Amino acid sequence: MSDTRVRQRLTREDRYTQLVEVAWQIIRDEGTEALTLGHLAECAGVTKPVVYDHFISRSGLLAALYREYDQRQNQKMDEVISRTDATPEKLAAVIATAYIDCVLLQGREMPSVLAALAGTPELEKIRREYAVDFIGKCRTLFAPFCTHPLRDAALWAMLGSAEGLAWAVVQGAITDVQAKDELCAVIIGMVHTA
Known part of the structure; x- marks a missing residue:
């Protein structure tokens, strides 16, 4: 046959x-x-x-997988933002929830992709791109609620808080609810001091 x-x-x-x-x-x-x-x-x-x-190369493939995952998560966040009332509190809650949930939803696959990319120029480039994009998104979202422009240092501090809180959740040091609430408070604090 x-x-x-x-x-x-x-x-x-x-x-x-x-x-x-x-x-x-x-x-x-x-x-x-x-x-x-x-x-x-x-x-x-x-x-x-x-x-x-x-x-x-294998590093190029792993970098592509990281970017693909990041794009999916950004798309999900953007969809929720588009349906959210434009208030600092509600937008901060969306950002905090999306950031922490993204880390929790990575499962076994993303940490192993990151581990395989560790030390490569591709990973550093991707992390920098991600950080700049995330900070840019937050600057655009929260600028209308600020008296003065958001300071770069404040935005980087907010990102550092997000990373630290997400790490603490993964380690079991705090719950995801605690992390989301604290990150939301950090974002609101950043907006109110600008």
Whole structure:
């Protein structure tokens, strides 16, 4: 019996999406250590050059996964913000909840991706981009409620508080509710002192 399936050629964008989905599946099923470009090609049913064309290196693939995760979380946050009354308290609650929940929802996959990227230039670049984007989003959201422009140092302090509170939740030192409430208070304090 002959195989009558016709292989469909994917667009570059569709192939990229397929490779990212397969990469996440490999991480879930086999762990981050198993994620190599060759293994990804094999699991996705493509040749190695196709995978290398999209990601160049394993670090590039891991960075792409980090960015993809970050984009999904930002999209979710933006959707909630668009449905929220524009008050400092409600917007601060959305930001605090989204930030802490994002860390809690990372599951096993994101920490292992971050660990695999540790020490690479890609990770530092991504972290800086994320920080600048997050601070920019907060500056834009809260500027209308401030008497004076928000200071860069205050925005960085708010981000540091968010990171520290999220770490404390992951370590079990405080609850997610405590972290969200405290981060919300930090944001409101930042807005009221500007």
